[in-house]
Amino acid sequence: MIKYLLALVLFIPVFSIAQSNYKPGYVINLKGDTLRGYINYRDWSQNPISIDFKPELNSNVQKFTVNDINSFEVTGYETYEKHSIKASMAGVELRNAPVGIDTTYTVETVFLEVLQQGKNCSLYDFSDDIKTRYYIKSAGMTEPEELIYKVHFEDGEKRNLITSNTFRGQLIVLVNNLNLNDLQARIQRTNYTASDLSGIVLKINGDTKKSFQSASLRNNGSIKFFIGASLNNSTLKYTGIGNPFMNSPKATSFFPKINLGINNSMGSVGRLILGIEASLTMSSFSLTSKDETILGTKTSTQTVKGITGSITPQLLYNLYNTDKLKGFLAIGVSANVSSYPTNIYTVTVSNLSSTTQNNYPEFSTLSFSTPIKAGIVLLKRTMLYAEYNSPLTPITNYASFSADITSIGLGINFILGSVKY
Numbered sequence: 001m002i003k004y005l006l007a008l009v010l011f012i013p014v015f016s017i018a019q020s021n022y023k024p025g026y027v028i029n030l031k032g033d034t035l036r037g038y039i040n041y042r043d044w045s046q047n048p049i050s051i052d053f054k055p056e057l058n059s060n061v062q063k064f065t066v067n068d069i070n071s072f073e074v075t076g077y078e079t080y081e082k083h084s085i086k087a088s089m090a091g092v093e094l095r096n097a098p099v100g101i102d103t104t105y106t107v108e109t110v111f112l113e114v115l116q117q118g119k120n121c122s123l124y125d126f127s128d129d130i131k132t133r134y135y136i137k138s139a140g141m142t143e144p145e146e147l148i149y150k151v152h153f154e155d156g157e158k159r160n161l162i163t164s165n166t167f168r169g170q171l172i173v174l175v176n177n178l179n180l181n182d183l184q185a186r187i188q189r190t191n192y193t194a195s196d197l198s199g200i201v202l203k204i205n206g207d208t209k210k211s212f213q214s215a216s217l218r219n220n221g222s223i224k225f226f227i228g229a230s231l232n233n234s235t236l237k238y239t240g241i242g243n244p245f246m247n248s249p250k251a252t253s254f255f256p257k258i259n260l261g262i263n264n265s266m267g268s269v270g271r272l273i274l275g276i277e278a279s280l281t282m283s284s285f286s287l288t289s290k291d292e293t294i295l296g297t298k299t300s301t302q303t304v305k306g307i308t309g310s311i312t313p314q315l316l317y318n319l320y321n322t323d324k325l326k327g328f329l330a331i332g333v334s335a336n337v338s339s340y341p342t343n344i345y346t347v348t349v350s351n352l353s354s355t356t357q358n359n360y361p362e363f364s365t366l367s368f369s370t371p372i373k374a375g376i377v378l379l380k381r382t383m384l385y386a387e388y389n390s391p392l393t394p395i396t397n398y399a400s401f402s403a404d405i406t407s408i409g410l411g412i413n414f415i416l417g418s419v420k421y
Contacts, residue, residue, distance in 0.1 A: 020052070021321060027053055027064055027072040041074045043271060046127045047111050048080070066109050080111040083143050085126065085135060092131045092151050097161065099153045112144060116198050118205025120178055123197055134167070134197050138174055145170070149192040167192060171200060180204060227260040230387065230411025236285045236304065240401030243361065244300040244347075248289040251304075257281035257409065263316065273316040277332070282307050283405070296350025305342035306363070310334045312371060326377040334369045334389070361396050361403065368392040369405075383413040 025039040037059070040052035050065045051072055064072070066082045073079040087110075090102035112124035112135060121138040135144035147167035154160040168187050175183045183203055190196045236251045261277035285304040290297055314332025321327075340363050348354040369392050375385025387409045394402035 022054060022057060023074050023077060025053075025072060025074040027051075027069045029069050032070070039072060039074050041077055044078075046129065047113060047125075049111070066111060072111075079114040081114060081124070082109060083112050083124070083135075084109045085112070085144060086146060087126060087128075087133060088146060088148065088150070089130060090150055090152070092149065094161070096130070097151045097153055097158075099156050099158065101150065101152050101164075115194060116201040116205070118201070120204050120206070121174065121201060123201040125194060134192070134194070136170065136174065136201070138177075147171070147192070147197070165192070167197075175204060178204065222265045224263045224265065225261075225416045226263065226383065226413045227258075227416060228383070228411055228413030229259065230257045230385075230409040231255075232257050232281060232387075232389075232407045232409035234283050234285075234405055234407040236283075236287070236403060236405050238287075238401055238403045240398075242398070242400035244289045244291070245287045245302060246401060248287050251285040251287045253283040253285050255282045255284070257411070259411075259413070261312075271318045271321050273318070273328075275314050275316060275330075275332075277310075277312045277314060279310045279312070280308070281310075293349070296352070299348045301346045301348075302361075303342060303344045303346075304340060304363075306338050306340040308336050308338040310336045310369075314371070314373075316373075318377075324379055328373075328375060328377065328385075330371075330373040330385075332371050333392070334371055336367045336369060338363065338365060338367065338395070361398065361401075363395045363403070364393075364397055367395050367405075377415075381415050383415065385411050385413070387411060 020040050021042065022038040023041045024037075025041075026034050026036045027039075028034055035053070035055070037053055037055040038057055040061075042048070050063050053062045053064055053072075054060070055062075069082065071079070071081040084107065086105045086107055088102075089104045089106060090098050110126060112126050114122065115125055115134075116123040121136055122144070124135040124137070124144050126133045126135065134147045134149075136147055137144035147170055148164070149167050150164040152162050152164075154162055168190060171187045171190070172184055175181065175187065180203075183200065186203070187200060190200055232255060234253045234255070236253070238245045238248070240246060257279050258281070259277050259279035261275055263273045263275040266272045266274065283304070283306045285302070287300075287302045289300045291300075292298075312332045312334040314330050316328050316330035318326045318328045340359075343359050343363065345357045345360045346354060369389050371387055371389045373385045373387045375383060377383045387407075389407040389409075391404035391406060394404045396403045
């Protein structure tokens with residue numbers, strides 16, 4: 001089964017190379033005409049420099065840049081407008097913050113994402129590999145103006161970091177011009193984030209019914225609940241010296257595992273998912289080892305029956321991501337709490353004498369492992385997967401030998417519902 005799981009892990013990325021995620025939308029060309037169709041939505045972490053557009057899903061792809069269109073919208077997700085802007089170049093993170101004030105900027109024509117739009121002003125953002133910048137455009141302005149936020153080190157020792165919240169003064173000037181002086185106190189507490197700035201702009205525009213808000217602000221993601229089961233093949237194996245089972249064949253156990261959990265989908269597209277899963281399973285192992293001694297054949301046996309509950313934080317990434325079909329890889333770390341009500345060690349010499357010892361070798365109550373999953377999600381409701389669970393820590397605590405449990409399995413989860421936030 002391992003070879004099939006590895007094949008699946010290697011094969012899924014092939015789908016992702018050519019993956020598309022076309023959503024209904026439209027573009028407005030340079031003549032002002034609206035072209036409706038489908039846009040390949042990528043849940044962009046940086047503002048796109050081009051988009052793929054199809055008038056129909058079975059049409060040929062048309063690529064549009066700022067030289068071809070004025071704006072575009074992925075319906076229900078994001079809207080972008082073409083603007084010529086000044087973009088400050090100074091970094092704002094510790095790794096790229098300048099020494100001294102950096103006033104350099106570039107002039108570019110780019111697609112700005114529309115975050116808020118209303119009767120008094122509009123809020124945009126522009127992200128590249130340097131930073132995210134926010135822009136404001138009020139009545140009378142021909143192009144959006146960058147809201148300035150800068151940090152710099154005072155000297156070459158890079159010990160004193162100075163922060164300049166110039167954007168607050170820019171917003172105060174705007175609200176004073178609109179006679180909205182009651183917003184000044186809130187602006188003084190505003191951080192340079194999409195949510196904070198969007199909240200201020202929403203207040204400036206006043207009429208929320210007529211204000212546009214980007215879906216990236218309305219829905220940052222969703223929480224999904226699931227329940228399911230898998231059939232697991234677990235293997236108990238000893239390694240080291242000083243244990244009679246170190247050369248014995250591996251002991252295997254087939255048992256179902258039930259699980260339930262929560263997945264937190266990040267972003268509008270939901271390609272990256274953080275989750276936590278709780279599971280419960282049982283195991284039953286039987287090992288036998290024979291050795292020739294001067295007294296005859298010594299037969300050692302061990303019978304183990306256990307029950308294990310696990311809590312697993314995990315990270316899931318949809319390599320192939322459409323509404324009807326997703327292909328994913330997932331990795332996590334499991335904390336396993338186990339109980340072994342049956343753990344009997346028996347030694348028999350030529351069927352003449354027999355000794356029995358309970359709870360030997362003694363197994364640990366707590367152990368850790370790494371589950372790796374690969375699978376698909378059908379129609380947003382059914383998850384089919386293969387899983388390989390590799391031990392991080394042994395289940396014994398002896399100096400000369402150790403035992404661990406490895407498992408592989410096939411499972412199905414049913415997604416019960418979701419809550420957007």
